[in-house]
Amino acid sequence: MKQWKWAFSLGAAALTLPTGAFAAEATVKDAIQAIDAVWVLVAALLVFFMQAGFALLEAGVTRMKNAGHIAGKNVLSFAIATLVFWAVGFGFSFGNGNSFIGTTGFFLDISDSNIGDLFSSLSFADVPMGAKFLFQVVFAGVSLAILWGGIAERAKLIVYFVFGTLFVGGIYPVIAHWVWGGGWLSALGMQDFAGSTVVHLQGGVAALVGAMLLGPRIGKYNKDGTTNLIPGHNTVYAVLGVIILWFGWFGFNAGSTFGANGTFFPYVAMTTNLAAAAGAVAALLTCWLVLKKPDIGYMLNGVLAALVAITASCAYVKPWAAVVIGAIAGSFMVFSVLFFDRVAKVDDPVGAFSVHGVAGIWGTLSTGFFAAPDLVEKLGVGKPGLFYGGGFSQLWVQFVGIAASFAFVFVVSFVILYAIKKTVGLRISREEEIIGLDVSEHGASGYPEQLPHGGEYLQAK
Template identity: 65%
Template structure:
């Protein structure tokens, strides 16, 4: 009995501090404070998901290239994201989202993270109460994705020093300018361009830079025969590529829904997740079926590219179109990307990871698609009550929105192509873009880093080659 009493007293003593603390608690947070806190957590989570897409790119590109380059391809993902983070913090973020003129921002450089600075320098981001440091991380993640796409055109033959120089210049002279045009209150925003999460801003920009690199670097050794016919250079690990695409698919739920910058806007981020997922599913299935009809075999890399192309396409349209339209957009993206990849290769373009087909062509289609399928109701909802553009052709909007979208695509493509060509052309004439023939044959793992991504396996293959010789 005494023991029970002592236990009860002990329990009361333990509970007293909690009870007193509860009694002394301040008033519960105001609804606005609660919304700001939830939104901040949501955008931070979305930023983490988008940054984690770098792991998807590393696995996809490493699996899609040869074993002798796998370590290099995966490792440069870390290097270039670090370069991008530093350059975007110093200059890129201000150029993209700072107050300025219709073409670029002129405030907010060398971000301090202070909210007073944010209110004065970033009017284009004032619609959300999320702290400026979290907004920066979210937008940095997007810039990092665009740069990762650009490196696809350099695969298996680009010099490592070029990654440092072009990475900085892309992040401060190319990407933020188009971002400002569309998302920073620039001239394309002023005429109502619809690109909710970046089919043009992120994907077309990166893909256009990749296209320029592919043209200037020329094809890999052994890719084409003397008569111009292409040879298949398969990636070394389809399982890595599949895992990379799964990670990218998951990361896209930060990419598109996170662009609401709010978790409490009537659950609109959930609707965007729905359209994103339906498009991706349709793209993968459509590309697999088309490849089966074309090759006589169901091609796994084509299916993977179909998923990615659909995700790229729906990135612009996810907030503006109905679910059935998202399925159509995704399926067409998968089909278009499959055929353009075949055509570009036949025309002599060696794009090892099909960067321009997957991110460029699909980015163009996705941006144009809102000119067909956008609804006026969703355009208003996407803008938080202020319409972003208008209805598409199939919803009574005529050709106006389609014309705006086409102008935005053309302006972004020309700007990025010309500036990338100038920068990479200068680098080619000075330090050179491409490794030597001997270095390319040995592989970039060894020639650029002094070790292989798969040391045991490569030593085994070298031993077999010496025995054969």
């Protein structure tokens, strides 16, 4: 009798083994998915916090009379980006469609159990659609924040509403779809891991167009063509802003792995940090040699230029190459700022195009030189770079992607901003610019104690 009981027990245990194994496997899979989802969400929050960095940096390098406006527009900018990207931008960027644009997934509803079927380009990541959307919307918000730097201290508030809506809804998504959403540049194998072109070049080019159409700030250039320095009002704000941006960039680049499982996202974080450090040192030394003074502002922009450059290549290059890419970006930025300021006579108060446009171009090209074969194989995008025996193939793809993206953003931005200029107008009046945007646009100063009678006359109005 006991023998039968033992046999029955062993048989029952054997029957439950497959079920237990499957359950264990499912539990592990769910745990990995949950960890990845948390990491993507944390990374999205890090990128969102970059808005604080932009607010401090831009307010710090501009004048006191515009500080409240400059900082506050970052809140407005991100609010506009969120609403427009939810309504149409996310669908245009990542929805199933054609090689030019996505055509599904508008007015995103993540409660739909079949929502993933509308976004095949995002199927590589096994995280909830809500996390994917949040991660992508903060990227769009960063791109929009970049472009405002080029038109700082002289643009009408209405421009933020009109151009901000059209940029996030109709410009940014096109390039995002081309590169990340299954579009034609994706099919070519363009390497842009976290957005040197998709995010930064777009914002930088739009900033350049805006600065050109608006013209320089009052007092920037003399009649004989010489340039006047218009210093910012708070270097400490600018330093804090860059530190916050550097911090947030770990979410920007390492978060683009869309997963915490394994060891790859710390690798991306390391290359990002190395490039930023090299950019800071290279920019300061270059500035010291060229201008005979180690200017703090150039060092700060060197950090950002290097971060912009490594954004495309952070997952494709070795640590030594990250240092080279960052150092070149920091040095390039110095010469670019001087060229646009003194030769081209384009008044870009925060160096938006030099930092995000020029560095974005270099960063995107850099994978064509430095992409390592083992990392390319791991990611499955494109080919190794020239210096690893890959020839000019990947470099050509990168060039084509840059040229097409630059042309599209420049032309469409110009048409839209020119139309705004001829209708509601781009620029505030001379009197409003002299008073400052804080008072002329908002009726309140960021520093009321600095106004006559502590700003009491504003209340009287």
